[in-house]
Amino acid sequence: MSTKPPSDTPDSDTPKGDRIAKVLARAGVASRREAERMIEAGRVRVNGAQILSPALNVSESDRITVDGNHVGEPEPPRMWLYHKPTGLVTTNRDEKGRGTIYDDLPEDMPRVVSVGRLDINSEGLLLLTNDGGIKRKLELPATGWLRRYRVRVNGRPSEDALEPLRKGITVDGENFQPMTVTLDRQQGANAWLTIGLREGKNREIRRAMEAVNLSVNRLIRISYGPFQLGELKPGEVEEIRRKTVREQLGIELEDPTGTAVKKPTQVNRGPRRKPGGFGGAGQPGLPRAEEMEQPKRFGAGKPGATGPRDARSAAKSGPRSGPKSGPKSGPHAGFKSGPKPAGSAPRSAGPRPAGGPRKPTGPRKPR
Numbered sequence: 001m002s003t004k005p006p007s008d009t010p011d012s013d014t015p016k017g018d019r020i021a022k023v024l025a026r027a028g029v030a031s032r033r034e035a036e037r038m039i040e041a042g043r044v045r046v047n048g049a050q051i052l053s054p055a056l057n058v059s060e061s062d063r064i065t066v067d068g069n070h071v072g073e074p075e076p077p078r079m080w081l082y083h084k085p086t087g088l089v090t091t092n093r094d095e096k097g098r099g100t101i102y103d104d105l106p107e108d109m110p111r112v113v114s115v116g117r118l119d120i121n122s123e124g125l126l127l128l129t130n131d132g133g134i135k136r137k138l139e140l141p142a143t144g145w146l147r148r149y150r151v152r153v154n155g156r157p158s159e160d161a162l163e164p165l166r167k168g169i170t171v172d173g174e175n176f177q178p179m180t181v182t183l184d185r186q187q188g189a190n191a192w193l194t195i196g197l198r199e200g201k202n203r204e205i206r207r208a209m210e211a212v213n214l215s216v217n218r219l220i221r222i223s224y225g226p227f228q229l230g231e232l233k234p235g236e237v238e239e240i241r242r243k244t245v246r247e248q249l250g251i252e253l254e255d256p257t258g259t260a261v262k263k264p265t266q267v268n269r270g271p272r273r274k275p276g277g278f279g280g281a282g283q284p285g286l287p288r289a290e291e292m293e294q295p296k297r298f299g300a301g302k303p304g305a306t307g308p309r310d311a312r313s314a315a316k317s318g319p320r321s322g323p324k325s326g327p328k329s330g331p332h333a334g335f336k337s338g339p340k341p342a343g344s345a346p347r348s349a350g351p352r353p354a355g356g357p358r359k360p361t362g363p364r365k366p367r
Contacts, residue, residue, distance in 0.1 A: 017059035020046065025132020026074045028111040029066055030092070032132055043067050075110065079245050080128040081227060082114075085234035090117040090126065101126065104235055115139060115224070116147075116200055124149070124221030125229040128237070134249070138225075144198050145225030146180075151193045152218040153209055156186060161212055162193075171207045179208070190217065 017023075024035035024044070036054040038044055044051055045065045046058055058064060064071040084090070088101050101114065105128075115127035115138045129135055137143065168178045180196035195205055206216045222229045226248045232238060 017057040017062070019054060020044065020051065020056045020058050020064070021054045022133070023058055023064065023074075024066070024071065025113075025136070027071050028074070028113060028130035028132065029071060030132065031113055031135055034092075035132070038066065075130055076242065077131040077134055077245060078110075078129065078242065079134065079240045080109075080112065081229070081232055081238045081240060082126045082128050083229060083232040083234050083236050084118050084123055084126045086121055086123045089120050090114050106237060109237065118221060119203060122219045122221065123234065124219075125224055125227065125232075126221070127224055127227060138249070141199065143225075146196050146198055146223075147200055147221060147225075148194065148196045148223045149205060150220045150222055151195050151205060151209070151216055152187075152190050153193060153214040153216055154190055155214050156189075157183060157191050157193070157212075157214055159183065161214075164212060165195075165208055169208055169211055171211045174201070176201065176204055176208055179205075 020039065021032045021035040024030060024038070025032040029035060030038060035044075039051055039054045042050055042052060043066055046056065046062050048063070060073075082101070082105070084101055085104070088099050088104055090101055092100065092102060094100055098120065105112070110130050112128040112130050113132055113135050115129060115135050118124065118126055127138070138145070162181045162183065165176075165179045165181050169176050177197065177199050180194075182194040184192040184194055197204060205219060209216050220229075227240065
C-alpha cells in the first residue's frame, strides 16, 4: 500500500522544485514520457514512499530511487554520436528479447537516452544524451533539423517516379512533408538515393518508398542537423564537445543548478584579433599581403634594393641601383652622368701596355 511523500503536500500554492518526471529525465533515467509511465507502474519512490502519480514536485533535498537504485544529482548536459548497427532495437527493454543499443554501448558510458529512433533494420547516426530535456527539445517538430539518409532501393527509379516524394505524399491517411530526394547512381538492380527530411515519423522513408513501388533494402542515417556520422564505425561512440553542444543546438540548455546557458549567436570561427592585424580586412584569420613576413635580404628597406648582394658580387654585377641617366649598355652602363671636376683628364679607352704595373691613380674619393 502506497503512502504520500511529504513533498506531495506543499505549504503554499506554488510548489517548490521541479516535477518528478522532469527531474528523472534530466538525470538521464528516461525521457519525460517514459518516466511518467515508470511512476504509474510504481517503480519510483521519493523519500522511501512509493508514488503513483507524476503530479509531484521534488527538490534537491528529496531522495529519489528507481527500481531501488538511487538517482543522483544530474550531470551537466552531454551528447554523444553513436553509429547504430543493424540488428539492434532503440529501446531500453525489448519484450521479444532482442538486443538493444544499450547492450552495445561501452560499460563506462553514463545513463543515456536516444534522440529519436532507428528501427532494427536501419543503421547510422544516433544521438545520445544524458539530459532528457535535450532529447525532448530535439525531437519536437518545431526544431526542424534536417536528417539525411543514404538509401538503397531495389528497382530503377526515374526522376518522375520520385517527384511525388518531393511534393509531399499521403500514406495510409498520414501526410508526409516534402522530402529532398537525389538519385545518386544505379548499381545493378539497385539504386542509391540521398534523402533529407525534417519530420522523422515512424518508418517514414520505408513507407514512402513503398508508396512509389520501391523497396528499401538498406538505410543509413548520415547526419542529424549539424552533427555528421563521418568516419564513425558501427558500434563506435564519440562524445561531442560541450562547447559544440551549446553552439550547435540552437536552444537554451540548463546546468544542474537550473541556470539557463544560452548558446552564442554564431559558431566560433577562431580567436578574434584587433583590426589591422590578422583577421582584419579580407579572409578571416589570414594576414593581408603587406602583413606577411618577408625574407630578410641584404639592403632590405632601402629604396632600390633588389636582392642579396655582397661587396664582391656588387663589384661584378655593377654599382648599386639608383637613378640612371647614362647608357644602359657599354663599359660605363649604369654610372651617373654629369660634369667632371675641372682639370681631370679623360681616362684612356685604349688597351693597357703589355706587362708592367698599372699606374697608381691615387685614392678613390668616397662616394
